[in-house]
Amino acid sequence: MWCQWEVVVQKFTVFLSGLLLLFLLPDWTESVEDTVDINTLARIIDFFEKNYKRVDTDGHPRQYATAINVPKDQCQQNFNLNTFLTQENAVDVKNAITDETNALYQGSELIAAGTRKVVISKKKQYNMHSESLLLNPADNSPMSKLLNKRKEDSCSVFYTFESPCVDTCLDATGSHNIIDGLKKWKEHDGIKAFVFKDFWKFDIKKDLQTAFKQIAAHVPLFRCVSENECYACNGEGNTPIDAHCLPPKEI
Structure with missing residues (x-):
């Protein structure tokens, strides 16, 4: 029994x-399902590079960053280039971010920035980095305003041509850091991807493993190097940053 x-x-x-x-x-x-399709992400970044990339007259590429907030199916396998960012004019974007007195474009589904020249005196000036222009101040940044335009079923992608610099953008104690902006972005629903292509030339020998984990702690980090080659950088928690997202080790 x-x-x-x-x-x-x-x-x-x-x-x-x-x-x-x-x-x-x-x-x-x-x-x-609510994750970016890696092949679609490569196509999106390729679109940015073909339409908004800053290039000097001698052909030398210059730093810029851009972000989108679009319907989430635009970041999945049914991505349709014919309906992607149709409200944005590429010429207007490039003209805006090339003007170093402002260096900022704010559209319906896209924001973008070049580098803004800030003159303190005749002998002292500096360039405000594009990532900082888009993500600061965290509570009222171009990025936060963009995210507020579509709060449901969205995909937000932030792309910077060169990786955020260690000494300014990723210095949590600095006045121009982007950490608080990433924390704010984390609160937004939907698919997210923070993407970079090249390494900031002055950071090649720095501890990017630790620096990049500050990004991955808040939003998924990726590196896209061509129209058909993107890598998930990982880095969440105790997971290390993937080798594809770090400079090659010196032999």
Whole structure:
């Protein structure tokens, strides 16, 4: 009699476990689907490079950054180039970010920035970096305003041509750091991707493993180097930054 009762209890336990899984499965499936498609991400970054990239008259590329907030299907496998960022004019974007007195474009689904020249005196001036222009001040930045335009079923991608610099953008104690802006972005629902292509030339020998983990702690980090080559950098928690997202080690 006791054995029969034990069998009944075991079957009931299995039934409850299956029922719980049935209730949890839709949420789990949604979380798996709500990630950027890596091949689509490569196409998006290639679109940025072809339409907004800053290039000197001698052909030398210059730093710029851009961000989008679009319907989430634009970041998945059914990406359609014909309906992508149709409200933005590429010439207007490039003209705006090339003007170093402002260096900022704010559109319907896209924002972009070059580098802004800030003159303190005749002998002292500096360039405000494009990432900082888009992500600061965190509560009222161009990025926060862009995210507020579409709060549901969205995909937000932030792309910077050169990786955020260690001494300014990723210095948590500095006045121009982007960390607070990333924290604010983390609160936004939907697909997210922070992407870079090249390494900031003055940071090649610095500890980018530690620096980049500051980004990955808040939003997924990627490196895209061509129209068909992107890498997930990882770096969340105790996971190291993937080698594809770090400068090659010196031999």
